Structure formats: C-alpha cells, structure tokens
Amino acid sequence: MSSKSVRSYKGKCPQYPSSVYIDESAVLVGDITLGEDSSVWPLVAARGDVNFIRVGARSNIQDACVLHVTRTSASNADGYPLIIGDDVTLGHKVMLHGCQLGNRILVGMGAIVMDGAVVEDDVMIAAGALVAPNKTLESGYLYVGSPAQKKRPLNESERDFLQKSSRNYVELKNDYLAEMQNTNRI
Numbered sequence: 001m002s003s004k005s006v007r008s009y010k011g012k013c014p015q016y017p018s019s020v021y022i023d024e025s026a027v028l029v030g031d032i033t034l035g036e037d038s039s040v041w042p043l044v045a046a047r048g049d050v051n052f053i054r055v056g057a058r059s060n061i062q063d064a065c066v067l068h069v070t071r072t073s074a075s076n077a078d079g080y081p082l083i084i085g086d087d088v089t090l091g092h093k094v095m096l097h098g099c100q101l102g103n104r105i106l107v108g109m110g111a112i113v114m115d116g117a118v119v120e121d122d123v124m125i126a127a128g129a130l131v132a133p134n135k136t137l138e139s140g141y142l143y144v145g146s147p148a149q150k151k152r153p154l155n156e157s158e159r160d161f162l163q164k165s166s167r168n169y170v171e172l173k174n175d176y177l178a179e180m181q182n183t184n185r186i
Contacts, residue, residue: 004027005022005023005024005025005026005027005028006022006028007027007028007029008029008030009029009030009031009047009048009049010030010049012030012031012048013030014028014029014030014031014032014033014034014046014048015032015033015034016033016034016038017034017035017036019036019037019177020034020035020036020037020038020039020040020173021038021039021040021173021174021176021177022034022039022040023040023041023042023043023044023176025042025043026040026041026042026043026044026045026046027044027045027046028040028044028046028048029046029047029048029049030047030048030049030052030053031048031049031051031052031053032046032048032052032053032054032055033052033053033054033055034055035055035056035057035058035059035086036057036058037057037058037170037173038055038056038057038058038059038060038061038173039059039060039061039169039170039172039173039176040061041060041061041062041063041065042063042064043063043064044061044062044063044064044065044066044067045065045066045067046061046065046066046067046068047067047068047069048069048082049069050069050070050071050072050079051069051070051071051072051079051080051081051082051098052069052081052082053067053069053081053082053083053084054081054082054083054084055084055088056084056085056086056087056088056103057086057087058086058087058166058167058169058170059084059085059086059087059088059089059090059166060088060089060090060165060166060169060173061090061094062089062090062091062092062094063092063093064092064093065090065092065093065094065095065096066094066095066096067082067096068082068096068097068098069081069082069097069098070097070098070115079098080097080098080099080115080116081098082096082097082098082099082100083099083100083101084096084101085101085102085103085104085105085121086103086104086166087103087104087105087162087163087166088101088103088104088105088106088107088166089105089106089107089162089165089166089169090107091106091107091108091109091110091111091127092109092110093109093110094107094108094109094110094111094112094113095111095112095113096112096113097112097113097114097115098114098115098116099113099114099115099116099117099118099119099131100117100118100119101113101119102118102119102120102121102122102123102139103121103122104121104122104123104159104162104163104166105119105121105122105123105124105125105162106123106124106125106161106162106165107119107125108124108125108126108127108128108129109127109128110127110128111125111126111127111128111129111130111131111148112129112130112131113125113131114130114131114132114133114135115133115134116133116134117131117132117133117134117135117136117137118135118136118137119131119136119137120136120137120138120139121139122139122140122154122159122162123137123138123139123140123141123142123143123154124141124142124143124154124158124162125137125142125143125148126142126143126144126145126148126151128146129143129144129145129146129148130145130146130147130148131143131147131148132147132148135147135148137150138150140153140154140159141153141154142154142158
C-alpha cells in the first residue's frame with residue numbers, strides 16, 4: 001500500500017500486523033490499530049485524528065465505510081473513540097462515529113452508528129438503520145429502522161452467520177494478499 005493510504009497525524013501512525021489487508025484506495029490516518037486478520041476494503045476513510053480507533057481481530061471494513069471519532073471537550077473529557085471488536089462485519093458504506101461495537105456483529109449496508117452508542121456482542125443491524133447517539137443495542141437481537149429499534153431475537157442460523165461472515169472475509173483478504181505478493185514478484 002502506498003504511503004498516501006496510511007499516514008501519520010501528530011506523530012501517530014496506523015498500526016497493524018502483516019496479516020492485515022488494506023486496499024491501496026483506502027485512507028487511514030492517525031491513531032488507528034487493526035487486529036490480526038482484519039481487512040480494509042476500497043475507498044474506506046478512517047481518521048483517528050482527534051481520538052483513537054481500535055479494530056479487533058478478523059473484522060472487515062467494506063467498501064466506502066467512514067470511520068471517525070469525537071474529540072475531548074469540557075463536557076466530555078474522554079471524547080468518543082471508535083472501538084470495534086473481533087469478528088465484526090461492516091457492510092458497504094457503513095458510517096461509524098465515536099461508538100463501541102462488541103464482538104460478532106454485522107452492520108448492514110448504509111447503516112449509521114452515532115457518538116456514544118454501544119452495540120453489545122452478537123447483534124445484527126439492518127441495512128440503512130440509524131443507531132442514535134448514546135443508545136445501547138442489547139446482545140442477541142436484530143435491530144432495524146431509523147431510529148434503530150429491537151425487532152426480534154437472532155435465530156441460530158443468524159448467530160452462526162456472524163462468524164461465517166468474518167471467516168469468509170479472512171479467506172478473501174488472504175487471496176488478495178497472495179495476489180499482491182505474486183504481482184510484486186513479477
């Protein structure tokens with residue numbers, strides 16, 4: 001990836017292990033840490049400039065997602081960092097701003113999760129949903145709508161899919177990394 005894709009801000013540069021795939025069209029700036037086997041796909045914009053971003057292992061950030069944070073202030077001493085757990089799938093064009101996502105979560109395409117929101121483990125957020133600031137989404141449910149509302153408990157197949165999705169993206173990013181290595185040898 002180019003130095004334009006991953007760059008520092010005020011002396012803090014994104015950190016990630018060699019098992020991570022970052023598309024060359026993605027832009028990651030500042031205090032960002034990516035976990036093992038995670039992937040960042042085309043046109044993602046992630047700015048850890050006024051607070052930090054942490055992404056867990058095997059999480060995938062799909063095309064055109066926007067990840068940002070909220071700065072500290074007199075009324076919010078810690079601001080709102082962005083914390084994403086393990087085995088999280090962010091669908092295309094998801095927007096996350098200063099929120100916390102637990103483990104084994106699927107955020108559907110075009111969904112928005114706002115400042116201070118907390119999404120517990122094992123949750124599905126439907127495409128186009130809006131999770132309001134400071135809202136907590138309880139573990140084990142599907143949330144839909146704008147604002148997002150608890151629809152129903154996840155069934156066993158949906159719970160299984162949460163990890164299947166992250167495994168599929170680990171395989172896909174491995175294919176992309178192998179392709180990059182082969183291209184660089186020519």
